[in-house]
Every structure is written in structure tokens, then in C-alpha cells.
Amino acid sequence: MLGRSAIAGVWFALASGLVAAQPAVQVDASQVQGPRPLEEQTKTAAIRGYLKSWQSMSGAFEQNRIDLLDADFVGAAKEKMADTIGEQIKLGIQTRYQDRSHHIQFVFYSPEGLSIELIDQVEYDVQVIDHGKPISTVPTSARYIVVMTPSETQWSVRVMQADSQGNRSPGT
Amino acid sequence: MKAILTLLAASLLLAKLQAAWAQEETLRLPKSIEAGSAFLIEHSGGGEGTLYIVGPSQVLKRDVKAEGAVYFPARSLYDAGHYNVIFTQASGTKSGSFDVAPISAPDKLSFFANPSRLPIGVKHGITGAVYVFDAYGNLITAPTPVSFELSSPSGGIQKDRATTSIGRAWTEMDSTSQQGSGKFVAQVGELKSERIIRQVPGDPCTLKMNAQQAGQQVQLQTEPVRDCSGNAIPDGTIVTFTETYAGGQSTVDVPLKRDVAEVKLPLHSGAKFTVASGVVLGNQIGWQK
Known part of the structure; x- marks a missing residue:
């Protein structure tokens, strides 16, 4: 059981070709539940897909382009984000999500191999731009619960939901 | 007199400072709300401004005219998540955050x-x-009891219970000893999700054939092929007949039809015939002309 063998503590570099600063990524696969071992190759593919989804999300929200979600999101996650982008367009705003660090913990690999659940403690900045004018940038820390399922060639994000545990953002 | 004037000036300055502190702009947010519920965001400091509530799942914007509370009616925010709040005025920007939690009633599995x-x-x-979701499609992260049932074609039922952990639960069950379709059900409260599992016979338990001469050929035919529980092996399952003789070997794959497989092979003196299906090897027959 490669996934359970040790706290990986592995630092991954983001996929190549990114212009923005790469986030620091720490991965822990020592607490995976379920009878199916999480193979190294599966783990790597899921992390790659998940980090790529942050890039897609960032681009989609900044450019208000729903099509940028297609490659990495499916199901409810994609529908919700597409709705948000539609709302941004109506309101004349854009948002820029810049992830600074991820602490990814694999928590579940379903026995039939059709879903992976992970928790990510993410540090990121959110910038709001209203009719082209930058309003504010808010440093944020949130704990995301993510469910990924395999699609044709990769693992895609099906659920992406911030949990109330572990969140802290600078208040007023 | 000079001292009195100095004291008066100091008092005026202090009063002015206190007034300024009292007017300091603040933003009061709920720490957490349940998805779809109404909520208030209070601000002080007066003046017009714009309020943004931003998250990947929803975004809201409100123009604020005066000091006080901004009321958001039910169903304004229904997607669970972490939301940043930004309030901009001519005098500056304030920010904060709060969470929207899933409602506890399951609605979809x-x-x-x-x-x-x-x-x-x-x-x-x-x-x-x-995975358990609420009416807004939010993953319910609070522990939720789930029951699983697998019904067999004979009417027997396997049951298992679990409690969700961060929104999900799982189970493992055995396939039964009887072929046919079974219902595999996950249930949370009155909410059910059902899948059909088709259980088919396993490998043949034993394989036995008989041989009979038919002119210049030998006709080989298996006895009805069944698994170890007595279920008939499905038609189409491949049975392999092999004839080995001096100087050669012939192999023929034949699909089962109505529980048996049969084939005719050329007759060679001293030939040996064997039969197999999958990993199961049947009997061997030697033939002399």
C-alpha cells in the first residue's frame, strides 16, 4: 500500500508552462480510508488533475470564460462554477484566484476505484475587479473538500467545497 | 487663564478623536450560516458603498446606501463554501469572511x-x-447514517450499516451462490439509490466429455456443464477440444449451446482428445482405429 506507507511530505512542482508563481504543494497519503490501495501512479495523476483544476478555475473566473472549466471539472462543481461566472458577467465583475500553497491530504479511495476524496488546506489570494477596476485583494485560507472521479484521460473535480473547519481569513 | 484654555483645547481634541473612533468603519458578519438561510451584514461608518460576497460557487454584489444592516433574504447564498466579503467606500475598503454550511437534511445520493x-x-x-448531498447539491459533511442492502435472486438479503465520514460511506458484499439479478441499495433515511448487480455462474466445476465414432471422424460432446453450485454455465462460454496425434495437433474452440459443447474431429489412429474451459481441465480420451 504505497499510499499508506508513509506521510509523503512530497513537494510537487506545478505542471510546466505556467506563467504565474507556482504554489507550494505538500501531499499526505498516510490517512487514506477504504480497502483499495492508492497506487503511486493514481495519486500522482489525481494531484496533477487537482492542481490543474486550480489553474483552470483561476483562468475561467478571471476571464469570465466558462469553457475553461471543461477540461478539469465535471458534474456539480462545473455547474456551480459556470453559474458563478454567469453571475460575474451580469454584475460586471471578475475574480482572480491565485493559489499560494496547498496541503493536500488524501482521505478516501473508493473500493471500486471510481472516486477519490481529498482535503486541501489552501492559502490563496482573491482579487475582485469591478468593471476593470481592481477593488481589493484578500488573502484567504480555506479547507477544501474535493471529490474527484476519473474521466476519459484524467481525474476531474466533481465536488469542490470549502469546509467550515480550518478556515481563517483576515477579518475587519 | 492660559492653563484653562490649554485644558479646553485638549478636551476638544479628545472629544474629536473619540468621535472619530466611534465612526470607525466596521463590518459585522455571521461566522457561519446554513445554506439557503437569510442573513445580515452590518456595517458602520456611514456613507455609500458596494458590498461584494465572493466565492467560487456564488458571487453577490449589493450597492449600500447608508449605515446599517444589509439584509440577504433566504436562498441568497445556498452553495456551501467559504466566502470573502469586501465592502468598499470612498474612504476605504474592509473585508472579512464567513462560511456557508450544508443543510443537514439529505436530498440526493x-x-x-x-x-x-x-x-x-x-x-x-x-x-x-x-456520497450524501443536500437539496442544494452540497456535500453533507456531518456524520450521517447509511444502510446498504444486497438482495439475492433467492430472496436472501445481505445488510451493512455505516456512518458517513466527510460526506461518504462505503461497503463490501459477497456475491451470492445463485445466479440472477440482485438489487444493491444505499439508503439514507427515506432516500434510496439502487443499482442492479447481475450475478452469473462461475467457472465450470467439472468438465466431462464422451467420444463416438462418426464415419472417418470422432464426435466429441460434453456432459451438461455446470458450476460448483449447480448453475448452468451460460451459452457462449468457450470450450476447447484438442486432438493430439503422431505428427500433429488440432484445437477447436466451441461455444456452449444449451449447456453442452460438441465437435467432430478427424480420426487419427492413436489420437488423444482433451477438453478444457477457462482454467478447468476435463477428462482425456485415447482412441485406437
């Missing part, structure tokens, strides 16, 4: 069951994982 078809008698051969 996402049930992954595998496989849809498998041989009978496989221990832990059937697996299922279920």
Missing part, C-alpha cells in the same frame, strides 16, 4: 457500485461507495 456483473460466490466481490 451519489452511489457508485461495482461491478455490474460478476461470478457467483465471490467474497467481497461487490463494492459500493455513497
Whole structure:
């Protein structure tokens, strides 16, 4: 059981070709539940897909382009984000999500191999731009619960939901 | 007199400072709300401004005319998540954040069951994982009891219970000893999700053939092929007949038809015939002309 063998503590570099600063990524696969071992190759593919989804999300929200979600999101996650982008367009705003660090913990690999659940403690900045004018940038820390399922060639994000545990953002 | 004037000036300055502190702009947010519920955001400091509530799942914007509370009616925010709040005025910007939590009542199950078809008698051969969502499609992260049931064609039922952990639960069950379709059900309260699992006979238990001369050929025919529980092996299952003789070998793959497989092979003196299906090897027959 490669996934359970040790706290990986592995630092991954983001996929190549990114212009923005790469986030620091720490991965822990020592607490995976379920009878199916999480193979190294599966783990790597899921992390790659998940980090790529942050890039897609960032681009989609900044450019208000729903099509940028297609490659990495499916199901409810994609529908919700597409709705948000539609709302941004109506309101004349854009948002820029810049992830600074991820602490990814694999928590579940379903026995039939059709879903992976992970928790990510993410540090990121959110910038709001209203009719082209930058309003504010808010440093944020949130704990995301993510469910990924395999699609044709990769693992895609099906659920992406911030949990109330572990969140802290600078208040007023 | 000079001292009195100095004291008066100091008092005026202090009063002015206190007034300024009292007017300091603040933003009061709920720490957490339940998805779809109404909520208030209070601000002080007066003046017009714009309020943004931003998250990947929803975004809201309100123009604020005066000091006080901004009321958001029910169903304004219904997607669970972490939201940043930004309030901009001419005098500056304030920010904060709060969470929207899923409602606790389950409304939808996402049930992954595998496989849809498998041989009978496989221990832990059937697996299922279920994710529990509320009416807004939020993953319910609070522990929620789930029951699983697998009904067999004979009417027997396997049951398992679990409690969700961060929104999901799973189970493993055995395929039964009787072929046919079974219902695999995940249930949370009155909410059910059902999958059909087809259980098919396993490998043949034994394989026996008989041989009979038919002119210049030998006709080989198996006895009805069944698994170890007595279930008929499905038509189409491949049975391989092999004839080995001096100087050669012939192999023929034949699909089962109505429980038996049969074939005619050329007759060679001293030939040996064998039969196999999958990993099961049948009897051997030697033939002399």
C-alpha cells in the first residue's frame, strides 16, 4: 500500500508552462480510508488533475470564460462554477484566484476505484475587479473538500467545497 | 487663564478623536450560516458603498446606501463554501469572511457500485461507495447514517450499516451462490439509490466429455456443464477440444449451446482428445482405429 506507507511530505512542482508563481504543494497519503490501495501512479495523476483544476478555475473566473472549466471539472462543481461566472458577467465583475500553497491530504479511495476524496488546506489570494477596476485583494485560507472521479484521460473535480473547519481569513 | 484654555483645547481634541473612533468603519458578519438561510451584514461608518460576497460557487454584489444592516433574504447564498466579503467606500475598503454550511437534511445520493456483473460466490466481490448531498447539491459533511442492502435472486438479503465520514460511506458484499439479478441499495433515511448487480455462474466445476465414432471422424460432446453450485454455465462460454496425434495437433474452440459443447474431429489412429474451459481441465480420451 504505497499510499499508506508513509506521510509523503512530497513537494510537487506545478505542471510546466505556467506563467504565474507556482504554489507550494505538500501531499499526505498516510490517512487514506477504504480497502483499495492508492497506487503511486493514481495519486500522482489525481494531484496533477487537482492542481490543474486550480489553474483552470483561476483562468475561467478571471476571464469570465466558462469553457475553461471543461477540461478539469465535471458534474456539480462545473455547474456551480459556470453559474458563478454567469453571475460575474451580469454584475460586471471578475475574480482572480491565485493559489499560494496547498496541503493536500488524501482521505478516501473508493473500493471500486471510481472516486477519490481529498482535503486541501489552501492559502490563496482573491482579487475582485469591478468593471476593470481592481477593488481589493484578500488573502484567504480555506479547507477544501474535493471529490474527484476519473474521466476519459484524467481525474476531474466533481465536488469542490470549502469546509467550515480550518478556515481563517483576515477579518475587519 | 492660559492653563484653562490649554485644558479646553485638549478636551476638544479628545472629544474629536473619540468621535472619530466611534465612526470607525466596521463590518459585522455571521461566522457561519446554513445554506439557503437569510442573513445580515452590518456595517458602520456611514456613507455609500458596494458590498461584494465572493466565492467560487456564488458571487453577490449589493450597492449600500447608508449605515446599517444589509439584509440577504433566504436562498441568497445556498452553495456551501467559504466566502470573502469586501465592502468598499470612498474612504476605504474592509473585508472579512464567513462560511456557508450544508443543510443537514439529505436530498440526493451519489452511489457508485461495482461491478455490474460478476461470478457467483465471490467474497467481497461487490463494492459500493455513497456520497450524501443536500437539496442544494452540497456535500453533507456531518456524520450521517447509511444502510446498504444486497438482495439475492433467492430472496436472501445481505445488510451493512455505516456512518458517513466527510460526506461518504462505503461497503463490501459477497456475491451470492445463485445466479440472477440482485438489487444493491444505499439508503439514507427515506432516500434510496439502487443499482442492479447481475450475478452469473462461475467457472465450470467439472468438465466431462464422451467420444463416438462418426464415419472417418470422432464426435466429441460434453456432459451438461455446470458450476460448483449447480448453475448452468451460460451459452457462449468457450470450450476447447484438442486432438493430439503422431505428427500433429488440432484445437477447436466451441461455444456452449444449451449447456453442452460438441465437435467432430478427424480420426487419427492413436489420437488423444482433451477438453478444457477457462482454467478447468476435463477428462482425456485415447482412441485406437
